[in-house]
Amino acid sequence: MSIQWYPGHMARARRLVQENLKLVDVVIELLDARIPASSRNPLIGKILGGKPHLVVLNKADLADPDLTRAWVDWFRARGLPSVAVDSTRRKGVAEIPVLVRRLVEDKIAPLAARGRRPRHPRCMVVGIPNVGKSFFINALVGSRVTRTGNRPGVTRGQQWVRLARGVELLDTPGVLWPKFDDPQVALKLAATGAIKEEVFDVEEVAAWLAEWLLQSFPRALEERYGLERLPARGYQVLELIGARRGLMGPGGTVDIFRASVYLLKEFREGRLGRFTLDLPPG
Ligand SMILES: Nc1nc2c(ncn2[C@@H]2O[C@H](COP(=O)(O)OP(=O)(O)OP(=O)(O)O)[C@@H](O)[C@H]2O)c(=O)[nH]1
Ligand SMILES: [Mg+2]
Structure with missing residues (x-):
């Protein structure tokens, strides 16, 4: 937007x-x-x-x-x-x-x-x-x-x-404007691409999405990135994805920002599968 x-x-x-x-x-x-x-x-x-x-x-x-x-x-x-x-x-x-x-x-x-x-x-x-x-x-x-x-x-x-x-x-x-006073909603809007990158923290959104995938569809992460043992937290998933894809920063450590941009892009293009983040109420 x-x-x-x-x-x-x-x-x-x-x-x-x-x-x-x-x-x-x-x-x-x-x-x-x-x-x-x-x-x-x-x-x-x-x-x-x-x-x-x-x-x-x-x-x-x-x-x-x-x-x-x-x-x-x-x-x-x-x-x-x-x-x-x-x-x-x-x-x-x-x-x-x-x-x-x-x-x-x-x-x-x-x-x-x-x-x-x-x-x-x-x-x-x-x-x-x-x-x-x-x-x-x-x-x-x-x-x-x-x-x-x-x-x-x-x-x-x-x-x-x-x-x-x-x-x-x-x-x-x-x-029309989206709902933006609810942090969960904002994360979902950002993860799916409804909000421009400039107005949110890419790493925070990617870590949240990684954690959502970890909890809901761990197999998708394992298969797409060839991960064998999944870590506990979202940002650790980002580190592993970055290492797998060679997204390194200066000093030879994983560039979390690049890994974040990468995961969001993959998710939005449907590369990890077809996912719905909102469930019908009730
Ligand atoms: N996979 C998929 N992508 C879609 C679909 N419809 C739109 N897109 C993508 O969503 C993005 C936004 O589509 P637009 O039609 O420009 O959205 P818009 O609502 O007109 O956006 P604004 O004019 O900025 O308000 C584009 O990158 C499209 O490729 C769909 O049915 N499936
Ligand atoms: Mg338009």
Whole structure:
């Protein structure tokens, strides 16, 4: 993310989303399938008001498939249609226009019954930085782009794109802030890449992640780095990984910073496996 979130930024982000909210029938809330709880904006319910809304778990290719299913069920059980997607491979996105249409059916059916041709349902995407909003929109839109003209009330430069089933999508997503007052959430956001490296301590995050892997998936560490006896603490794992990969500093000792950057990169690219850091509550 390019900015730190201060109260002024948050108020502005909220205002922008709420202005566009007036123009749409359905909101698509984009979450990171690896951290569905931690990648939610803490005020999402308030910001969206009662607007029909669906939850898309993006980056599902990097998340634990069983836990993704559990999260989808969790959202559905709470009345929120939900679907998992991989925006880089356009997997799962075909269902989105169907879900959007279904959410507005109640509004449209009475009009259709009276012989009126209802207008196309409109939707927009919201999500925290780096959750994959641009990739998701590109995946949804695909190559068959029909851009419609600017609409009054829409910020200049914003456009509507026609999707399948006549659904129209605002091509500019709403950017919302993540939760950052909870240290666990901040660590998960940092580990998955939702927060820029400059604003957190890379070694602290990598040590936390190493410790999480140590406790939850020690086999993944053993296999990926050929480690035989795992140590007790995260930073010791970093030392071993650094030694294995020859990430040395001056003086011939392991450069923990380089090992930290390396582990985070590997984790984010899914090289250690598919992991979900948040469990559905209850
Ligand atoms: N593996 C995987 N990576 C994804 C997926 N969607 C997006 N990404 C990656 O996530 C990163 C961020 O994607 P963007 O689409 O730029 O995210 P954004 O939400 O538009 O980010 P901002 O514009 O900064 O708010 C990119 O490096 C993408 O390659 C996905 O479904 N799977
Ligand atoms: Mg973007």
